[in-house]
Amino acid sequence: MIEETRVSLTANKARSGLTILGIVIGIASVIAMVSIGEGAKGSIQSSIEGLGSNLLTVLPGFVQPGRGIVSSGRGTAQTLKNEDIDALSSLEGVKAVSPELQRRFQITSQIGNNTNSTVVGATDQYAAVRTVEVENGVFLSPTHERSMSRVAVLGPTVAKDLFGEDIDPLNKTIRINKVNFKVVGILKSKGGSGFMNLDDMILVPLSTMQKILSGVDYLSTIALAVEDKNQMPAVQEAASAALLVTHRVSEPDFSIISQADILGALSQVTTTFTLFLASIAGISLIVGGIGIMNMMLTTVTERTREIGLRMAIGARRRDITWQFLMEAVMLTFLGGLIGVLIGWLIAFAVARFAGIATSVSWQSVLIACGVAAGIGIVFGYYPARRAARLNPIDALRYE
Amino acid sequence: MIECRNIEKVYQSGEVETYALRSVSLSVADGEFISITGPSGSGKSTLMNIIGCLDTPTKGEYLLGGENVSELGSDELAEIRNRKIGFVFQSFHLLRRATVLRNVALPLVYASVAKSERLERAAAALRAAAFPEQFWNHLPNQLSGGMMQRVAIARALVNDPLLILADEPTGNLDTKTGDVILDTLQRLHRDEARTIILITHESYVAEHAQRVIQVRDGSIVGDIPVKERRIANNHDHV
Numbered sequence: 001m002i003e004e005t006r007v008s009l010t011a012n013k014a015r016s017g018l019t020i021l022g023i024v025i026g027i028a029s030v031i032a033m034v035s036i037g038e039g040a041k042g043s044i045q046s047s048i049e050g051l052g053s054n055l056l057t058v059l060p061g062f063v064q065p066g067r068g069i070v071s072s073g074r075g076t077a078q079t080l081k082n083e084d085i086d087a088l089s090s091l092e093g094v095k096a097v098s099p100e101l102q103r104r105f106q107i108t109s110q111i112g113n114n115t116n117s118t119v120v121g122a123t124d125q126y127a128a129v130r131t132v133e134v135e136n137g138v139f140l141s142p143t144h145e146r147s148m149s150r151v152a153v154l155g156p157t158v159a160k161d162l163f164g165e166d167i168d169p170l171n172k173t174i175r176i177n178k179v180n181f182k183v184v185g186i187l188k189s190k191g192g193s194g195f196m197n198l199d200d201m202i203l204v205p206l207s208t209m210q211k212i213l214s215g216v217d218y219l220s221t222i223a224l225a226v227e228d229k230n231q232m233p234a235v236q237e238a239a240s241a242a243l244l245v246t247h248r249v250s251e252p253d254f255s256i257i258s259q260a261d262i263l264g265a266l267s268q269v270t271t272t273f274t275l276f277l278a279s280i281a282g283i284s285l286i287v288g289g290i291g292i293m294n295m296m297l298t299t300v301t302e303r304t305r306e307i308g309l310r311m312a313i314g315a316r317r318r319d320i321t322w323q324f325l326m327e328a329v330m331l332t333f334l335g336g337l338i339g340v341l342i343g344w345l346i347a348f349a350v351a352r353f354a355g356i357a358t359s360v361s362w363q364s365v366l367i368a369c370g371v372a373a374g375i376g377i378v379f380g381y382y383p384a385r386r387a388a389r390l391n392p393i394d395a396l397r398y399e
Numbered sequence: 400m401i402e403c404r405n406i407e408k409v410y411q412s413g414e415v416e417t418y419a420l421r422s423v424s425l426s427v428a429d430g431e432f433i434s435i436t437g438p439s440g441s442g443k444s445t446l447m448n449i450i451g452c453l454d455t456p457t458k459g460e461y462l463l464g465g466e467n468v469s470e471l472g473s474d475e476l477a478e479i480r481n482r483k484i485g486f487v488f489q490s491f492h493l494l495r496r497a498t499v500l501r502n503v504a505l506p507l508v509y510a511s512v513a514k515s516e517r518l519e520r521a522a523a524a525l526r527a528a529a530f531p532e533q534f535w536n537h538l539p540n541q542l543s544g545g546m547m548q549r550v551a552i553a554r555a556l557v558n559d560p561l562l563i564l565a566d567e568p569t570g571n572l573d574t575k576t577g578d579v580i581l582d583t584l585q586r587l588h589r590d591e592a593r594t595i596i597l598i599t600h601e602s603y604v605a606e607h608a609q610r611v612i613q614v615r616d617g618s619i620v621g622d623i624p625v626k627e628r629r630i631a632n633n634h635d636h637v
Contacts (some may be wrong), residue, residue, distance in 0.1 A: 004497075013494050309492040312453060313554070314481020314509040316474045393453050398487065 007325045008299075019295040022288025023335030023375065024342060027368045029281035031343025034364045036350060037274025038355035042339040044266050048259060054229045055129065056236055058088070058222040058243070059255045079253040080219040087246045088224060091238050094233040098122060098129035098223040099218070101209050105177045107202065109162035109169075117158050118201040119176055121209020123203075129225040132198075137170050137185030144205045146214065152176065157199040176202065177213055184374060232258055250396035285371065288335070289379040296328050307387050308395025317388040324387050327379020329373050336372025340365050400561065401427035401450065401595055405538040406459035406469075408445050408617075419445040420456070421617045427596065432588040434605040438463035444566075446614060447598045451564045452476045463518025464561050481509050489567035491547045493539040493554075495618055499525070500535045503553045512556060528553035528562055528583055529593065545576035552583055556593075563587070563595045569604055581607045582631035607631060 009016050060079045082099065089097045101121040108114040126132070127139050134153065144151050154162070154169060163169040169183045181204065190198040210217055226235045236256050243254055300307070307320060315323075344365075347358040408420040419442050427433055437443040448454040452468055455476070461469040468479055480486075485506075493502050494630060504521035512520070525535060528549045539547055548568060555563050565584065569577030585607060587593040595607055605611045606629045613621035 007496050052625075063508075305492065306494060309488075310505075311477065311507075312451075312480060312486050312492075313506040314477050314558075316477045316509070319509060393448050396453075396492070 002326075004323070008303075009328060009330060015295060017278050018345040019049035020288075020289050020331050020338070021322060023332050023372055024283065024288075024339040026281060026288045027336050027339025027372055028343035028346060029284060030278055031360060031364060031368055032346040032350070032358075032373075033277035033281050033339055034274055035343070035347035035358040035360045036356060037270060037277055037323070038361060038364075039347075039351070039359045040273070041267055041270040042359055043169065043357040048263055048266065054232060055259055056224040056226060056232065056239065057257045058220070058224065058239065059257065060220070060253070062252055062255055078216070078218040079231075079247065080222055081217065082219065083182070084243060084246055087242045088222060088239055091235060091242060093227050093235045093238070094227040095227045096125045096128045098125040099206055099266065100221040100223065101206060101214065102128065102220045103209075103214055105213065107158070107162065108175045110173055111163065113162045113164070115158060115161040115256045117155075117161075119209065119213065119387075120201055120203050121206040121213070122203050123206050126223075128205065128224045130297065131259040132190065132209040134185045135188040136168075137183070139185055140203060140205050149205055149208045150179060150181045150212070151184045151205065152181040153177045154183055155187050155189060155199040155203075157187045157285060158202055159183075159186050163398050176204070179212060207353050221381060230324030232260075241310045243344040260265050287373060289332070289375040292328055292332055292376065293379040293383060295331075296324060296380055297386070298368060299327070300383050300387040303387075304390065304398040307390050308398065311390070311392035312396060320390075321384045324384035325377065325380050328384070329376035332372045332376030332380075334368045339372065340368050343368070400429040401425070401596075402462040403450070405464075406446075406449060406458040406461060408442075408449065408454070409457045411533075413474075417430045418617050423597065423614075423617075423619055424457070424564070425612065425619065425622075427594065430588075430592040431593055431610065432585070432593075432597070432608045433610040433612060434599055434608035435612045435614060436489075436599055436602065436605045438600060442617040443598055443600075443613045443614045445617075446567040447564065447566055447596075450596060452479045453480040454541060469518075477509075480504060481560060483561045485558065485563045487548070487551050487555050487561040487563065489570040491539070491544075491571070492553050493559040494551055495539060498536045498538060499530070499542070499550050500526075502539065502550055503557050505557045506554060521553070522527075524553040525554055527587065529586075543576070544572050544578050548572065548580050549583060552580070553588075561594060562575055563593055564598070565595065566598045567600070569595070569599070577604070578631045585631055587615070603629070609610045 058080065084100050085097055088094060099122070103119055104116060105119050106114060106116050107119075120126075120141060123145055124142055125215050127134070135156070137153070139153060142152070143149070159169045162174060163172065169186060172183050173180050174183060174392060175181070187199070204213070224235065224239065226232055236258060240252060240256055243251060244250070247253060310320065344360050347360050350356050353359045402607075403425040403434070406420055406423045407418065408418055410417045417420065423446060424499055435443050435446060445454070451461070455471070456469050459469065460467060463479065464483060468476065471524075494505065496506070499520060500521050501526055504517040507517040507520060522535070525532075530549045530553055534542060534546065539550065542550070549622050558585065563584070568580050568584070581604065584595055584597065588595050595608070599605050599606065606625050609627060609628065610622065610624050612619055613623070
């Protein structure tokens with residue numbers, strides 16, 4: 001039976017080849033698209049985990065659950081104050097607390113370069129909580145904080161933008177919002193993850209940020225490092241309770257987000273993205289399936305006499321149905337295999353030449369092959385039934 | 400062996416009823432070699448289709464080897480054809496892309512016979528049809544008409560049928576090659592006691608049988624034993 005299927009498919013190689021091209025393209029694009037989506041998800045995940053896996057972030061304003069972090073209205077609410085720091089530091093399980101105030105400013109260097117970058121007012125705790133390290137010079141110290149020093153620690157991207165490759169920025173002066181700051185340190189590169197470049201920022205003491213640069217007394221973020229990953233939910237709850245007390249409110253006017261929440265929101269986005277890409281590719285599979293149906297109908301007509309003979313010598317209707325269904329499934333399955341191979345090559349090429357991470361999972365390969373065979377069944381069934389319904393007497397005489 | 404009792408076949412197209420067969424009764428004994436003749440449109444093809452279990456009569460009974468097959472469904476008829484009937488057609492009906500051996504073994508595929516046994520039995524059938532062994536792995540289009548028809552005869556023999564039904568087997572062949580085919584059929588009848596029904600419109604061909612059934616306008620008009628039976632010349636196998 002399989003032998004016969006092979007013989008009849010190879011008898012018309014050009015036609016079989018052209019017909020399965022539709023399936024090949026469909027499966028290849030599904031595999032490639034899904035692998036790009038999965039790769040994006042993976043790289044976002046790993047970069048978020050790189051931010052510190054036992055990090056809790058307190059944001060002002062209440063975030064609706066499920067609405068994602070984008071709609072938080074961060075920066076508009078002014079409910080986080082310096083008093084909250086002490087309340088959170090005293091909680092059990094909290095290793096370090098990093099209060100932060102973040103704004104974008106225009107920054108210029110002595111040599112005349114200027115850039116627009118994020119300036120973060122932070123304390124010495126920032127380094128521990130956000131896991132950043134100093135490459136050159138020193139980090140912000142408690143003394144800087146107390147004395148409202150006009151010092152800055154530069155992210156590597158900002159350092160390069162302001163001073164170029166050749167000049168060592170250490171101990172040089174920069175102007176942030178027309179105020180002079182001395183560069184005391186350069187951060188080690190953490191790498192960016194596309195939508196947030198962790199190297200493109202400047203750290204200044206929190207007190208300097210609040211009193212001199214922005215003239216406000218609130219915070220935009222409080223980041224908590226939790227001692228143990230397992231304590232995350234407990235600490236999140238305790239922090240929430242503590243803040244309700246210090247803010248003297250019954251409904252939270254703040255949000256506490258863990259890495260898991262951010263991951264969840266982002267993977268929701270990437271999943272939607274992947275689904276969108278895959279469904280576009282899926283349309284080409286349907287078109288390919290129609291091509292298969294077309295070819296099978298032609299084949300059935302061409303082989304009417306053969307069908308008549310097979311019936312005369314004892315093929316039952318289901319034998320004929322099976323024969324043509326097998327041919328269609330063999331075609332689409334073969335197309336699926338080739339498609340998987342090409343899709344995998346495309347994913348590999350994208351990773352190699354476009355620098356986008358891709359990952360071809362076993363599940364997507366199995367699903368692709370299954371879908372290809374399924375298309376064979378769906379689009380092969382009608383032609384096969386048509387073959388089986390032929391009347392043997394008429395089929396034998398067909399010219 | 401074959402028993403047709405008052406068989407009628409009516410084709411209905413709209414309001415008009417066309418009688419292809421009217422009350423045909425016929426019996427063929429085991430080991431008999433008969434021919435059915437008649438002009439085109441006489442109903443001999445319809446009769447052949449019913450005898451060959453490709454069609455069922457509108458009325459009447461048809462018993463094949465003692466089994467009433469006149470009211471069976473299409474799958475059961477397929478099984479009867481597979482087990483009890485061997486067909487030989489005017490236009491050979493060989494699969495173009497299969498070798499001689501695989502063509503002959505084809506009916507056994509539908510009888511669920513294992514592959515090694517299929518090939519064994521196909522080889523035996525080819526020998527019985529006097530088909531030379533050096534062509535067993537050739538494709539049909541590499542063979543002459545007479546050779547192709549002998550492949551078809553071997554295919555008809557492979558399932559060891561009760562009945563061989565040959566529909567104008569010499570119609571596409573010249574006289575000389577046709578004689579070889581008729582000789583093959585006569586040998587199968589004589590040496591293996593095969594029951595053969597030969598459908599033809601040529602009286603010359605029909606006279607190679609023991610008995611000639613004449614069909615006209617849907618009825619049997621003659622059932623005559625052949626007095627001087629022709630014996631085909633074997634032109635030393637083509």
